[in-house]
Each structure stands twice: as C-alpha cells, then as structure tokens.
Amino acid sequence: MKNIKTFVAVIAIAASFGSFAAQSVSVTDTTLSGAEAKIAAQAEQAGASSYKITQAYSGNYVHMTAELTK
16 A cells, blocks of 8 residues: 555656656747747747757758747
C-alpha cells in the first residue's frame, strides 16, 4: 500500500511540473529584430510569461529558436 501511495505522489508531482514545461518555437525573418518581434508575438499569443532565445542563425535569412515559459 505504501508503494502505491508513493507512486501516486510521484505521478502527481510530475504532472504539476509538466504544466510549467517550456514550449519551443522557431521563426525566420530577414533581420534579427524582425525574428525577435515574431518570437515576442508568438509568446504573447501563447500566453507565455517570458521567452528565452536559445538559438539564432544568420545567413541569407535569420532563423531563431526560443523557449516560451508560462
């Protein structure tokens, strides 16, 4: 019985952390500022409290990836 209670507690804790998991988004644009503006717009649309840019690549265009945090 103790094992079942422990298992249920672990599942409940894991589920609560899952609701705070970051969501990843990627955009492309011709400028860094344009790409960041698109990230900001997607973060606002998703209801995220913040975002963190995790990758930015500039060649013929800018590719940017960010993690949204709720």
